[in-house]
Amino acid sequence: MQVSHKRAAVSVSFDEPNLVSTAGLLPVMTLARDAGLHELADEWLSVPTDKGANAGLKVASLVAGMVAGADSIDDMALLRHGGMKRLFTACYAPSTLGSFLRSFTFGHVRQLDAVASRFLANLGTRVPLLGRPGAADFVFVDVDDTIIEVHGYAKQGSGYGYSGVRGLNALLAIVSTKDTAPVIAAQRLRKGAANSARGAKRLVTDALSTLKRLQSGGRVLCRFDSAFYGQAAVSAALAGGAEVSVTVRMDPAVKRAIAGIPESAWETIEYTDAVFDETTNTWVSKAEVAETVFTAFSSRKKAEQLTGRLVVRRIPELNPKTADGQEALFDTHRHHAFFTTVDAEVLDTVAADKVHRKHAIVEQVNADLKDSAMAHMPSGVFAANSAWLVAAVMAYNLTRAAGLLAAGPFGKARTGTIRRKLIHVPARIATSARRIRLHLPEAWPWKAAWEELFTTVHAPPTAA
Secondary structure: OOOOOOHHHOOOOOOOOOEEOOOOHHHHHHHHHHOOHHHHHHHHOOOOHHHHOOHHHHHHHHHHHHHOOOOOOHHHHHHOOOOHHHHOOOOOOHHHHHHHHHOOOHHHHHHHHHHHHHHHHHHHHHOOOOOOOOOOOEEEEEEEEEEEEOOOOOOOOOEEOOOOOEEEEEEEEEEEEOOEEEEEEEEEEEOOOOOOOOOHHHHHHHHHHHHHHHOOOOEEEEEEOHHHOOHHHHHHHHHOOOEEEEEOOOOHHHHHHHHOOOHHHOEEOOOOOOEEEOOOOEEEOOOEEEEEEEEEOOOOOHHHOEEEEEEEEEEEOOOOOOOOOOOOHHHHEEEEEEEEOOOOOOOOHHHHHHHHHHHHHHHHHHHHHHOOHHHOOOOOOHHHHHHHHHHHHHHHHHHHHHHHHHOHHHHOOOHHHHHHHHHOOOEEEEEEOOEEEEEOOOOOOOHHHHHHHHHHHOOOOOOO
16 A cells, blocks of 8 residues: 655645544444443432432443543543534543542442443343353353553552552453353452452352343353362352352362372363374374362361362373382373363263363453453542443443344454444534434445444334
């Protein structure tokens, strides 16, 4: 590509009142309105009147800015250019939205959590966020935390967590199926130095409650990494009607259980660099799996102990320890074990291992959020940042719903891809016969998907 004009032949001026740079916000925020975002915020939020007037419009403005790519309060000025005021009412200034966020307390954040939960449920009635899972299919709830890096000492609650960087800790519960991209069912912001499992019991309870509102069907499986291997999180999952699959720490009880597995029980699996041998119909791989019966939390009282399956994957140790005489079990192999309550008839050893490894999907969600609204924590006030996280989750879920309505590859695309191709579409506003018409770029590569989203959201109401 090359510039087609000489430098002297081009001039610019910021004087066109009928242009917008984010025409995709029109169908997306129409979907948000239809899902009741404004009414939910007005109903549930009790922010003081001087800062919290028109709470529904302000929450919707924050969500709209984040859908358009805002990652700071100042970026909310994206909503106040060109002809945006002809498409939307109440395009608030960034300073107004910043004051609104700073008026939040922990109680108001919990109210906003309630809004996010019900908003997701309402989206689910309009968009098949989780597809149509059958009674035998799993709906996965994956819980994990991530550190959001901050700079300076003015951020309330910031500290050095397990990643070694200064930040705040966000705990998320995402929901997905084998055929659908994940949405976020619950969220919580904690201090940067918080233990990963802090507050996990309440978060799991909230996530499963939201999932029931979605009325997804299917069996629910909560997947955790070893940081959440504790009676609190696991019991919350079971109490909510879910099954669990949780990575265990290599404590003495787990090592004894692994040592008791007979050599004949190990089965070769498809793993990194594995090759399928069609002659023998087996995988040629160095990774193997086996399982044994195991009682978790055996040090606790009888009622809190839990019996299930300990599934173990072992891989040859790349740097085995040198020893005289017979080599020890844990010197020759690296072992990765997880505890699950799923019956072997439902998931055999190999299938259970494969399903558990897909818990890593939560890392994609973390990366997606940090590529958008969670790139920064915009305020020095902890409660304001907590509210920002909830708004970012609502924006994420709304963008996911818009991608599903656009169909094609956007159903599983990253939210950044949806923003670039469906939201950041420039348009010129024209009016004829008291009707607004948007003139979008000719030959836009994703025209069909954009029109599918627009016509689906703006379809006339069905006759009673």
